[in-house]
Amino acid sequence: MSLLARAPAARLAALVETLGPLPEHDWLRRPETGGVMVRGRMGGTGGAFNLGEMTVTRCALKLADGTVGHAYVQGRDAAHATRAALTDALLQTGRAAEVQGAVIGPLAREAAARRSARAEKAAATKVEFFTMVRGEDA
Amino acid sequence: MYVAVKGGERAIENAHEWLAEERRGDTGIAELSVAQIREQLSLAVNRVMAEGSLYDADLAALAIKQARGDLIEAIFLIRAYRTTLPRIGHSVPVDTGAMACDRRISATFKDLPGGQVLGPTFDYTHRLLDFRLAAEGLASAAPCAPAAEAPMPRVTGMLGRDGLIQEEHDDGAAPRDMTRAPMEYPAGRDLRLQALTRGDEGFVLGMAYSTQRGYGRNHPFVGELRIGAVPVEMEIPELGFAIEIGEVVLTECETVNQFAGSKTEPPQFTRGYGLVFGQTERKAISMALVDRALRWEELGEDNVGAPAQDEEFVLSHSDNIQATGFLEHIKLPHYVDFQSELELVRKLRREAGAEQMREAAE
Known part of the structure; x- marks a missing residue:
C-alpha cells in the first residue's frame, strides 16, 4: 500500500493496464479527497506539533468475490486511488503473484532507482576536507 | 460601518x-x-x-x-x-532522522558521521547573472558518485549523549491545532512552531535577524541543516495499522545555542528548531532562531523586552494572509465611514471658527 500511495499516477495506470480488463467492483467508499495534517516533533525528537496538511485521496471497494481493497494515495487523483484500491484487492486474490510481478515489482524497483539516483547526486556533493600542512610542521 | x-x-x-x-x-x-x-x-x-x-x-x-x-x-x-478539504486525519509524527538527505550540513562539527553534503545549493555561487540561461535548450546533468547507505545521525543527538544539550521530551500529548481553535496566549511551543512554519518568510526572517542584531540575542550555531524526503505514515482505522500515505520534502534546522545556565537550568547548550515544507532553508533557519528566542521563559532567561521574545506580537503578526487581508481591506469602499468623518471634521471646524469669531468680538 505504501508503494501504491507514492507511485506516480501515470506509471501505476500504465502497469495496471498490462493486467488486462479489471474486475467489476462495488464501492464501499467512493474516492474522496481530503487533507491529512502532517505532524513533526519539536527538536526532531520531542513532543508532536502540527506542521501543515497534505492532500490525500482515499477509497474502498469490494470485488464480486467479496475481497475488499483500500487505498490512501497522495494527491487528488480519484482514478489513481481507484487503481490503487483495485491493485490492493487483487493482491489478496488468486491473481496475487501476477499483480506482484506486473505492478508491485516494477513500482518497487523504480522507487528504489529514483531514490538511489538522488542519493548518488547528493554523494557527489559531499565535502572532502583536507588540511593544509603548516610551515612549522614541514 | x-x-x-x-x-x-x-x-x-x-x-x-x-x-x-x-x-x-x-x-x-x-x-x-x-x-x-x-x-x-x-x-x-x-x-x-x-x-x-x-x-x-x-x-x-x-x-x-x-x-x-x-x-x-x-x-x-x-x-x-x-478550507474546503475535509480533514481525513493526522499523520504519525515524521521521523526526520530517517530523511533521505539531498543536503545535510553542520556549522558546528566538520567531520560528522555521514559527512557534509552540500546538495543543490546557491551557497558558494558567485551571484553573477548567468546569461547562458537566457539562451534556451540548456540541460545539464549532475555528476554522480557512489552513495554509501551510511546513517546520518543528528548533531544534537551526538551532543545529547554527553548531556551537553538540553533534552527534548515527548510527553505524548496531542498537539493543539491553530486551524481548529482560535489562538490563545500564552500559546505554548506546539502552537508557536505551527504558526512559525506557516508564517511569512519575510516576517520570520526579519524577526530572526533582529535577534542576531542584539534584540534578544541568543548566540545560535546551525548545529545541523538537512533537506530531503521523509515518508508520511498514518494510522488507518479500517486497517488497524499505520501505512505510508505519501512522501514530503522537508527542510529541518536545529540550532545549538550558547547558554550559561539560569536559576532553573544547568549550563548547557539549548536548541532552536525549524521544520518547513519543501526546500526552504532561509525560512527553516529563521524559524529556529525565533523559536529559540521565544523559549526565554521556559529556560529561565530574562525578558529583555525584545520583539522576538514577545510571543503574542510574533504570532499575531506572522501570518501574511491575516496581515494582507486586514491591510488591503482599507482600499475597499469606506464611503459611509468617510462621510461621517467628513461631517465631523466640518462640524469641528465650524465650531472652532465660531469660537474664534466670538474671541475676536470680545
Missing part, C-alpha cells in the same frame, strides 16, 4: 476579464504550463506550499499561475482551497 451598496457589476466583470488578459501577457509568447512552474520555479512552489500550509505541488503551481506570480496571492488561494 458597512452598508450594502449596489452597482459596479459591469466594471468588476470587465476588470476581471482584463486581469485574465494581462495574466496571459503577449500571446506571441508561449503560455506557461502548470507543470513548467512546478518543475522550474520549484522554490516558489515550495514557499507557497509552506505558507499555504498544504503540501500539493500541482495546486501550488496552479495558484502561482493564477496569481500572476504574486506569491502572497497564491498562498491566499491555497489557504482558501484548504
Whole structure:
C-alpha cells in the first residue's frame, strides 16, 4: 500500500493496464479527497506539533468475490486511488503473484532507482576536507 | 460601518476579464504550463506550499499561475482551497532522522558521521547573472558518485549523549491545532512552531535577524541543516495499522545555542528548531532562531523586552494572509465611514471658527 500511495499516477495506470480488463467492483467508499495534517516533533525528537496538511485521496471497494481493497494515495487523483484500491484487492486474490510481478515489482524497483539516483547526486556533493600542512610542521 | 451598496457589476466583470488578459501577457509568447512552474520555479512552489500550509505541488503551481506570480496571492488561494478539504486525519509524527538527505550540513562539527553534503545549493555561487540561461535548450546533468547507505545521525543527538544539550521530551500529548481553535496566549511551543512554519518568510526572517542584531540575542550555531524526503505514515482505522500515505520534502534546522545556565537550568547548550515544507532553508533557519528566542521563559532567561521574545506580537503578526487581508481591506469602499468623518471634521471646524469669531468680538 505504501508503494501504491507514492507511485506516480501515470506509471501505476500504465502497469495496471498490462493486467488486462479489471474486475467489476462495488464501492464501499467512493474516492474522496481530503487533507491529512502532517505532524513533526519539536527538536526532531520531542513532543508532536502540527506542521501543515497534505492532500490525500482515499477509497474502498469490494470485488464480486467479496475481497475488499483500500487505498490512501497522495494527491487528488480519484482514478489513481481507484487503481490503487483495485491493485490492493487483487493482491489478496488468486491473481496475487501476477499483480506482484506486473505492478508491485516494477513500482518497487523504480522507487528504489529514483531514490538511489538522488542519493548518488547528493554523494557527489559531499565535502572532502583536507588540511593544509603548516610551515612549522614541514 | 458597512452598508450594502449596489452597482459596479459591469466594471468588476470587465476588470476581471482584463486581469485574465494581462495574466496571459503577449500571446506571441508561449503560455506557461502548470507543470513548467512546478518543475522550474520549484522554490516558489515550495514557499507557497509552506505558507499555504498544504503540501500539493500541482495546486501550488496552479495558484502561482493564477496569481500572476504574486506569491502572497497564491498562498491566499491555497489557504482558501484548504478550507474546503475535509480533514481525513493526522499523520504519525515524521521521523526526520530517517530523511533521505539531498543536503545535510553542520556549522558546528566538520567531520560528522555521514559527512557534509552540500546538495543543490546557491551557497558558494558567485551571484553573477548567468546569461547562458537566457539562451534556451540548456540541460545539464549532475555528476554522480557512489552513495554509501551510511546513517546520518543528528548533531544534537551526538551532543545529547554527553548531556551537553538540553533534552527534548515527548510527553505524548496531542498537539493543539491553530486551524481548529482560535489562538490563545500564552500559546505554548506546539502552537508557536505551527504558526512559525506557516508564517511569512519575510516576517520570520526579519524577526530572526533582529535577534542576531542584539534584540534578544541568543548566540545560535546551525548545529545541523538537512533537506530531503521523509515518508508520511498514518494510522488507518479500517486497517488497524499505520501505512505510508505519501512522501514530503522537508527542510529541518536545529540550532545549538550558547547558554550559561539560569536559576532553573544547568549550563548547557539549548536548541532552536525549524521544520518547513519543501526546500526552504532561509525560512527553516529563521524559524529556529525565533523559536529559540521565544523559549526565554521556559529556560529561565530574562525578558529583555525584545520583539522576538514577545510571543503574542510574533504570532499575531506572522501570518501574511491575516496581515494582507486586514491591510488591503482599507482600499475597499469606506464611503459611509468617510462621510461621517467628513461631517465631523466640518462640524469641528465650524465650531472652532465660531469660537474664534466670538474671541475676536470680545
